[in-house]
Amino acid sequence: MASIRTYLQRIITKTCFMHPRVYNSPQIRNSSFHSSKFLVDVEVNTKYETTKNPEEWKYVERLLPVTTVPEPKKLPVYASGWKPQGDDLKDRPYFIARTRNHMMPVYLEIRQRGTARHTIIKKIQGDIWQLEKDLRPFLEDLLKPKNLRLQVNEFAGKICINGDHVNAIKYWLGERNF
Amino acid sequence: MFSCTIPKLRIIFPTARSLSSLASPSQIEPRQLAFPPKYQQPRQVWLENFDTIEEKKLAILELHPEVFAANPRVDIIHDNVRWQSLYRYVSYAHTKSRFEVRGGGRKPWPQKGLGRARHGSIRSPLFRGGGVIHGPKSPNPHFYMLPFYTRIHGLTATLSIKLAQDDLHVITDLEIPTDDPNFVEELVKSRKWGPSVLFVDESDIMPRNITAATDSVKHFNLMPAYGLNVYSMLKHDTLVLTRAALDLIESKLLTHLHKNNSVPNTQKYKLNQV
Incomplete structure (x- = not known):
C-alpha cells in the first residue's frame, strides 16, 4: 500500500x-x-x-470502489441495532424485500409543509392484503382513540399509513424477521 | 365425450425423454442468477432453436424474477412511451403577434366624430387578419428526460408483461441457413409468433443471413441489446431474445437495480454533458 x-x-x-x-x-x-x-x-x-x-x-x-453493498456478516447482535433479514421467508404469504443497502423499505413522507405525515412501506411482494390484516391490530392499538387511516396499493406493492409510525413498523417487521 | 371427463395430463416416462428432441442437460449450460432472489420463484422460459422452421425446445432457462416478474406497472410504461414520443418532438406551429403582422402602423380612422368604434391599428387581434394573442411559436421542443429509475422500471415492467403474455421467446442465436425472407416468414408463422417480431441480439453486428432475410420484411426488425426500449417492445407482437442478449439485458438491469452509487445516473440531465 x-x-x-x-x-x-x-x-x-x-x-x-x-x-x-x-x-x-x-x-x-x-x-x-x-x-x-x-x-x-x-x-x-x-x-x-x-x-x-x-x-x-x-x-x-x-x-477500486465496490459497486454493490456486500451481504453483511452474520452476527448475533450488531452494535448499531440493525438486524439482518431472516433466511427462511419463502413460505410466508407475503414478503418485504430489503433495499440495496439492506435496510427496511419503510419511509416517512412529509407533505403540506410538515402538517401531513405519511408512513410508506414499499417493496411488498406476495399477499399484500394479508399483511394489511396482520398489521392493522398492531397499529390500531397504537392509535387507540383515533381511527387508523391506511391505504393499500396492491398494484405498486405499497402501503401508505397516515401518521409517523416508521419506527413502530420497523420494530413490527423486525419481530417477524423481515 | 370422454375428453371432457378425462383430464388432459401428459405423463412422461423416462424412456420418452430419451426419444424426445430435448437436448440433454449437459449440452446446454443452465443460467446462474446473479443476486439470487429471496422470495419470488425464478421464472422459466424455453430455449428454442432458430435454424429450422419447426420448433425444437432445447432447454428450460431460469429468469430473474426482479427483471422478468416485476409488477406490470402500466403507469410507468405509459410514462416511458410518452417520453419516447415527446423527447424528439418539435412543434413547428407558428403564429404572428400584432406587431409581426405586416402593416397596421396608421390609425385607421380618427378617434372621434365618425360614430365608429375607436381603433389604433388594423392588425389588432380584434381585426380580421390581425395578430394572434398568445399563439404557438415555432420551434417549440418538447424535450425532457425521464428519471433514470423510471426508465429502468419501465423496461422491467414491459419485459415482465411480455413474458406473462407468452410474447417473449429465447433462441440460441440468429444463425439461419438461408437469406430467403420466406424462411423467416414460415418460421414465424409456424411458431405463431404473431405478425410483427422484434429480434434482439447482443451486439449490433448480426449474422449476414438474418439481416438479408429481414431487410425486405418491414414487420421483422432487428435490434441490438443496447437499443432495447419500451416503445419497440410494445409495438411488436413478439419479442425474441437471443440467449446472449438475455444475459446482457438481465445483468445490466440487475446491476442498476442493485448498485450502491446511483448518484451519477439520478443527477439532473444536462444538455451539454459529455
Whole structure:
C-alpha cells in the first residue's frame, strides 16, 4: 500500500517538475471557440513500466470502489441495532424485500409543509392484503382513540399509513424477521 | 365425450425423454442468477432453436424474477412511451403577434366624430387578419428526460408483461441457413409468433443471413441489446431474445437495480454533458 502511494507521489512530483506549465501556468483564454487551437496530445516524458502481475493486481483491486453493498456478516447482535433479514421467508404469504443497502423499505413522507405525515412501506411482494390484516391490530392499538387511516396499493406493492409510525413498523417487521 | 371427463395430463416416462428432441442437460449450460432472489420463484422460459422452421425446445432457462416478474406497472410504461414520443418532438406551429403582422402602423380612422368604434391599428387581434394573442411559436421542443429509475422500471415492467403474455421467446442465436425472407416468414408463422417480431441480439453486428432475410420484411426488425426500449417492445407482437442478449439485458438491469452509487445516473440531465 504504502509503496504504491509513494510511487504515485513520485510520478506526480516528476510530472510537475518536468512540465512547469501544468503546475503554474497562466490560464489560456482564446477569444472564441472557433479561433481556439485544436487539442493536441501532451507528450508524457515520465518513465513508467507496464506489468501484468495478478499478485500486484490484488492490491489495486482492493482500492477500486465496490459497486454493490456486500451481504453483511452474520452476527448475533450488531452494535448499531440493525438486524439482518431472516433466511427462511419463502413460505410466508407475503414478503418485504430489503433495499440495496439492506435496510427496511419503510419511509416517512412529509407533505403540506410538515402538517401531513405519511408512513410508506414499499417493496411488498406476495399477499399484500394479508399483511394489511396482520398489521392493522398492531397499529390500531397504537392509535387507540383515533381511527387508523391506511391505504393499500396492491398494484405498486405499497402501503401508505397516515401518521409517523416508521419506527413502530420497523420494530413490527423486525419481530417477524423481515 | 370422454375428453371432457378425462383430464388432459401428459405423463412422461423416462424412456420418452430419451426419444424426445430435448437436448440433454449437459449440452446446454443452465443460467446462474446473479443476486439470487429471496422470495419470488425464478421464472422459466424455453430455449428454442432458430435454424429450422419447426420448433425444437432445447432447454428450460431460469429468469430473474426482479427483471422478468416485476409488477406490470402500466403507469410507468405509459410514462416511458410518452417520453419516447415527446423527447424528439418539435412543434413547428407558428403564429404572428400584432406587431409581426405586416402593416397596421396608421390609425385607421380618427378617434372621434365618425360614430365608429375607436381603433389604433388594423392588425389588432380584434381585426380580421390581425395578430394572434398568445399563439404557438415555432420551434417549440418538447424535450425532457425521464428519471433514470423510471426508465429502468419501465423496461422491467414491459419485459415482465411480455413474458406473462407468452410474447417473449429465447433462441440460441440468429444463425439461419438461408437469406430467403420466406424462411423467416414460415418460421414465424409456424411458431405463431404473431405478425410483427422484434429480434434482439447482443451486439449490433448480426449474422449476414438474418439481416438479408429481414431487410425486405418491414414487420421483422432487428435490434441490438443496447437499443432495447419500451416503445419497440410494445409495438411488436413478439419479442425474441437471443440467449446472449438475455444475459446482457438481465445483468445490466440487475446491476442498476442493485448498485450502491446511483448518484451519477439520478443527477439532473444536462444538455451539454459529455
